[in-house]
Amino acid sequence: MTPDSRSAPPSKPRRTLALSAAAVTVIAAAAAGIGYLAADRAPHRNDKVDVELAGKPGSNPHPEVTRTSGVSRVKSDSPGDPVKIRPCPGLNPYGTHDCPESSIVSVADGTSVQMWCWTDSMAPDGYPADHKRWFYVIQAPGSPKPGEEGYVYSALIPVSEQIITPVCxxxxxxxxxxxAPAPPDPEPDPANTPVPALPSPTPLPVAPTVKAPEEPTPATPTPPQPAKxxxxxxxxxxxxxxxxxxxxxxxxxxxxxxxxxxxxxxxxxxxxxxxxxxxxxxxxxxxxxxxxxxxxxxxxxxxxxxxxxxxxxxxxxxxxxx
Structure with missing residues (x-):
């Protein structure tokens, strides 16, 4: 009598192959999930604005700076803090004759200024050392102190607000x-105007006196003007x-x-x-x-x-x- 095949136990090699296929499927799915999570959690690199090129005219200016006129607005790098307009392009040495702390002007975030020119000096603390561009600005009409002048670090004027400016x-x-123009010449004072003299009577003719010829006197040279x-x-x-x-x-x-x-x-x-x-x-x-x-x-x-x-x-x- 032939045994019932349905009641016969499956062979061990087939079970091993079935388990191996399932394990491969699970491992592949796990690897795909890990790869997705790794890709999803990988940090995105944001390129910073190159303050060396911002606002600089030339053969390759920053592509986002296209305006050549108009006012710009300053933006603080710390929310709630004012923006400082300084008498010198840099932070050091402050407290000396040329950059006194008392002459720094603080303006509110968003104050309108007119960018006039740029120069390179030194970067403030917290910025890359090679990002050393400063702008000389004038507070625009409607600002707290219209006409007040000074230097602002380039990163405190967003690129979208900058205009192309020449070097200082x-x-x-x-x-x-x-x-200032030279003052005009003063008008003559009528009181000091000389009165023309009356003509003198014609003198009687006098016989000329003949003099012996004199030796010519040599001309005295004019001394040169001393230099300043x-x-x-x-x-x-x-x-x-x-x-x-x-x-x-x-x-x-x-x-x-x-x-x-x-x-x-x-x-x-x-x-x-x-x-x-x-x-x-x-x-x-x-x-x-x-x-x-x-x-x-x-x-x-x-x-x-x-x-x-x-x-x-x-x-x-x-x-x-x-």
């Missing part, structure tokens, strides 16, 4: 602060910022690099900013490109001191007054 050059400063006297001064370890107007430090110009010798014409007393004191004197710089049109605080120069000399000499009194 001496010519750019003269466009912002043109020199200047005194050489050396800037200190932080250099010397320059300004068109020493009174209030208005119209910043090109900075004199550290340890640079320049010719100084004269000195002007302008103690309006605290850091120019205790003496309060400024030097008028004769060397190009300043060419007698810019001033620098006297205590930023060595004034004959050697490095490390104490107390420091704030003013070279051999420089004449302007």
């Amino acid at each position: 050059s001496a010519q750019r400063w003269l466009e912002l602060h043109p020199p 006297h200047t005194i050489r001064e050396q800037s200190g370890s932080h250099g010397s910022p320059t300004f068109l107007n020493a009174h209030g430090a208005k119209g910043p110009g090109e900075r004199i690099p550290a340890h640079t010798w320049v010719e100084v014409e004269c000195r002007v007393l302008a103690p309006e900013i605290d850091s120019a004191n205790p003496d309060g004197w400024w030097y008028r710089i004769a060397t190009s490109p300043w060419s007698g049109g810019y001033y620098a605080v006297a205590n930023t120069f060595m004034n004959g001191d050697t490095p490390g000399h104490t107390p420091a000499t704030n003013t070279d009194w051999s420089v004449p007054e302007c």
